[in-house]
Amino acid sequence: MNIELFLQRTELLHKRLADLSQTANILLWIPPELLPDAFKEIQSNLRNLHLAVDELYQQNEQLIETQNVLTVEREHYRDLFESAPDGYLITNAKGIVLQANIVASKLLNLSKPFMVGKAxxxxxxLEERHHFRSFLNRLSESDKDRELVIRLLQRHGESFNATLTVAVVRNQQGKVISIRWLMRKISVTNKTELLVVNNNSNSLQNRYKYKYTKGENILLNPQEILYVCRGLVKLSTFCETGEEVLVGLAKAGMVFGSSLTSLNNYQAIALCDIDLVSIHVVEIAASSTLSYTLLPKIKERLQQTESFVAICGRRRVKERLHNFLQLLKQEIGEPVLDGTRLSVRFTHEDIASACCTTRVTITRLMGKFEKQGIISFNSTNQIILKDF
Incomplete structure (x- = not known):
């Protein structure tokens, strides 16, 4: 019921009560001693009701005023959202578009009504969707804003490089309910835009880190180079017979990626828990500082690859194994009291693939090395190199 109408009816009831009081006074069959108390009680309740209605009316006016202010504020922020110089999208946790502003519509060459509801x-x-899914799935791990350099497709198939700044919104239970995306189109020739991406710093350690656990297969994107912040990554390929061939080891401070190899079958597996940083090739092309930072790291990977080639060129398997252990000592060796400990455990299958031989041969040679006192094993089966 409308509050003003309710107030009018209350006033009308008050008037009718006054008329009823006058009529009752002239009716002889009603005991006169009962009328004053009865009407006094009714009038008291009616006055209280009237006061409550007045208070309710005032509260309603305040609510209307507050609602008007909120409506104006909402329209103000809606205008800011629409007229922002960058593209803005709001999606649900699965990446379905809920809202888009004018710039986002222009960047993707699609009107807003057609964008809403699309993934x-x-x-x-297509070639970057697997990487994007992995990025989307990991958004719930942290509330920190994240940045991603990626190519975006317009409606008619034209693509452009863009930076995405992403923030998640959670409910009171901590569940992600929406994702906010800020889109900026970047140019290879415009270095100042990429400085924004890097937060005015080319420090690789300050970027968002992708975490992988031991044995996990690492997602490789041909448009990215991965920098190892912590841990060790096994790089391998497969020959025609399906046998795995170890072609490299990326330790902390080194880089790897499918863009750095011409091998068709190329995989990267975490040999322990690792942290990785992703660097898009567009960033490298646009930033000379970043290029100079990565050049020595790429050089280090190239030198290691040549070492692996030299190992495979040895005729005797024993020499290959000896040289491979020397390489491991150099790459991941840690000094201990009785020699040098390899910080990561390798299976005989891994060592065999690096030495181009069989697991059985490696097992036999490792046994000989142990008997000769060249190597030993600690309580966790890590290899300890002695006379190397």
Whole structure:
């Protein structure tokens, strides 16, 4: 019921009560001693009701005023959202577009009504969608804003490089309910835009870190180079017979990626728990500082690859194994009281693939080395190199 109408009816009831009081006074069959108390009680309740209605009316006016202010504020922020110089998207936790501003519509060459309800991944090139899914799935791990350099597809298939600044919104239970995306189109020739991406710093350690556990297969994107912050990554390929061949080891401070190899079958597996940083090739091309930072690391990977080639060129398997252990000592060796401990455990299959031989041969040679006192094993089966 409308509050004003309710107030009018209350006033009308008050008037009718006054008329009823006058009429009752002239009716002889009603005991006169009962009328004053009865009417006094009714009038008291009616006055209280009237006061409550007045208070309710005032509260309603305040609510209307507050609602008007909120409506104005909402329209103000809506205008800011629409007229922002960068593209803005709001999606649900699965990446389905809920809202988009004018710039986002222009960047993707699609009107806003057609964008709503579509999966954001539809605007990602096919070759980068696997990487984008992995990024989307990891958003719930932290509340920290994250940045991603990626190619985006417009409606008619044209693509452009963009930076995405991403923030998650959670409910009171901590569940992600929406994701906010800020899109900026970047140019290879515009270095100042990429400085924004790097937060005015080319420090690789300050970027968002992707975490992988031991034995996990690392997602490789041809448009990215991965920098190892912590841990060790096994790089391998497969020959025609399906046998795995170890072609490299990326330790902390080194880089790797499918863009750095011409091998068709190339995989990276975490040999322990690792932290990785992703660097898009567009960033490298646009930033000379970043290029100079990565050049020595790429050189280090190249030198290691040549060492692996030299090992495979040895005729005797024993020499290959000896040289491979020397290489491991150099790459991941840790000094201990009785020699040098290899910080990561390798299976005989891993060593065999690096030495181009069989697991049985490696097992036999490792047994000989142990008997000769060249190597030993600690309580966790880590190899300890002695006379190397």
């Amino acid at each position: 954001f991944i539809n605007f990602i090139p």
